[in-house]
Amino acid sequence: MTIDDEKFGDQKGTIKLSPHRITTTIKKAAGPPVTTRKSSHSRTQSISTQPVTQKKKQQSRRGSLPTAIHVNEANRFYHSSLNSPIRSPFLLSPIPPLPEKGAIAIHIANPKSDVTSHYITKHENTIKNLSYILIWYFFSTSLSLYNKNLMGRDRFNFNFPLLVSAIHAGLHAIITSLMMWLGGSRWRSATVGMTLNDYLFKVVPCGVAAAVEICCSNAALVYITLSFYTMVKSSTPIWVLLFSFLFGFERPRLLLVAIIVVMVVGVILTVEGETKFDPVGFSLVLIASIVSGLRWSMTQLLLQHENMGISNPIATLYYLTPVMFVTMFTLSLIFEHPLDQFQHSKHFDTVSHIIESFGLMSIGGLLAFAMTLAELYLIKSTNTVTLSVAGISKEIVVIMLSVMIYGDVLTPKNILG
Numbered sequence: 001m002t003i004d005d006e007k008f009g010d011q012k013g014t015i016k017l018s019p020h021r022i023t024t025t026i027k028k029a030a031g032p033p034v035t036t037r038k039s040s041h042s043r044t045q046s047i048s049t050q051p052v053t054q055k056k057k058q059q060s061r062r063g064s065l066p067t068a069i070h071v072n073e074a075n076r077f078y079h080s081s082l083n084s085p086i087r088s089p090f091l092l093s094p095i096p097p098l099p100e101k102g103a104i105a106i107h108i109a110n111p112k113s114d115v116t117s118h119y120i121t122k123h124e125n126t127i128k129n130l131s132y133i134l135i136w137y138f139f140s141t142s143l144s145l146y147n148k149n150l151m152g153r154d155r156f157n158f159n160f161p162l163l164v165s166a167i168h169a170g171l172h173a174i175i176t177s178l179m180m181w182l183g184g185s186r187w188r189s190a191t192v193g194m195t196l197n198d199y200l201f202k203v204v205p206c207g208v209a210a211a212v213e214i215c216c217s218n219a220a221l222v223y224i225t226l227s228f229y230t231m232v233k234s235s236t237p238i239w240v241l242l243f244s245f246l247f248g249f250e251r252p253r254l255l256l257v258a259i260i261v262v263m264v265v266g267v268i269l270t271v272e273g274e275t276k277f278d279p280v281g282f283s284l285v286l287i288a289s290i291v292s293g294l295r296w297s298m299t300q301l302l303l304q305h306e307n308m309g310i311s312n313p314i315a316t317l318y319y320l321t322p323v324m325f326v327t328m329f330t331l332s333l334i335f336e337h338p339l340d341q342f343q344h345s346k347h348f349d350t351v352s353h354i355i356e357s358f359g360l361m362s363i364g365g366l367l368a369f370a371m372t373l374a375e376l377y378l379i380k381s382t383n384t385v386t387l388s389v390a391g392i393s394k395e396i397v398v399i400m401l402s403v404m405i406y407g408d409v410l411t412p413k414n415i416l417g
Contacts, residue, residue: 125381132378137394139371144398146364147218148226148406156360158347161218163338164361166328169211171365172372173321180318187314194308199319203310206302207323209295214324215331216288223281226402227410231270231417232285234395237388238263239293244385247297266417273413296375296384303380313376317369 149155151164158164180187194203220229238260244250271282303311310316332338342348347357378387402408 129378129381129386132374132381133390136371136374136378136390137397139367139374140391140394141398141401143364143367143371144226144230145401145405146367148221148402150360150364151218151221153222158357158360159222159345160332160336160338160341161222162215162328162332162336164364165211165214165218166325166332167358167361168214168365168368169321169325169328171362172317172369173325175369176314176318176321179314183314187312187318194310194319198308202298202302202308203319204323206295206298207320208327209291209298210320211324211327211331213288213291213295215328216284216291220281220284220288223278224285225276225408226406227399227408227414228270228274228276229281229285230395230398230402231414232267232282233289233292234392235263235267235286236289236292236391237385238267239290240296240384240388241293243293243297244383247301249297249300249383250385269413269417271417273411273417275409275411296379296387299376300379300384303376311380313373313380316376317372 147164150158151161153159217229217233241250241256241260245252250256271277299316302308302316303313310319346353348354375387378390399408399410403410
């Protein structure tokens, strides 16, 4: 086989192939031809049939690196001093020249700095969650003491717990509407995708549950002591865990089941040891605890739906509070008949008493608004189980305050419960 007329610049070559050897003859315009023979068993030289020009071997220190690398038309490497292709399997592409000084800046991440950054972020999240818990402790404890003083029979005896709850929800609706109107994009989501179906089947049930829970909680304080109310209300984590299992937020585990059993035993001991037991008040606070577990599980579900545009706590209250106000005011009209009682109530017999009553209800509304915001931010940052477990410490503080301020009596069974 003969290939003629192959031109590479000013040179012309003829390649002859035989079964046993390959002979390559290169004719130049001037100078003798160079012939390179390859044996059939030479693995190194059989990988290329390109012409190679012999050069004088450079003297170098033993073990030193190659001095030059040349690239021919076929993108193969040849060592200038060894006169053979480079046999390293790692050199698969040409090595680019080094950039000039200052041309390229390479930043290598320090593993220690990444660990430090992660630690700082985790530390900041812990401080933020603790801040939410402390704020919630303060406003929740203040609201419990306020409600007991306002609606207790032996205190101010404002016997309109449902109306008070409705006034609070109405005040929250006004505040959140102003914040959404004046806040602009700070509170509004960039992608609001709430549909009528989402509002009717997700927002409205959550708002109704929140209204029922708050109304029952405030109404229970009319009949029972604050300490007994707090101890029974501490069963809320039981229902939170059960509804978390139902909604898929938590998986049933032996440890969680054991926690629920211990809480149930504690509530039973608390109820059995109560000296001023009232069945109506106990039923109301138990209903409030059950509905509270449903309410916060549904609220967590709402906060996790970014596409609905209510992942922000302010936006959540903006959509929930009108539903809560309508529900609470309807319950007040059905069970309390406030319009009829206003004519005979000492709290609304004069103009000054009317202003005083609505002023006291507004103070409670501000406390409830701050407490609810802290709850929502804590749930958004963690979950409802964290909220319920953190509430146990708050309830111990409330029980101690009720004993010191109101003189509530605790039996050994109460304390054990």
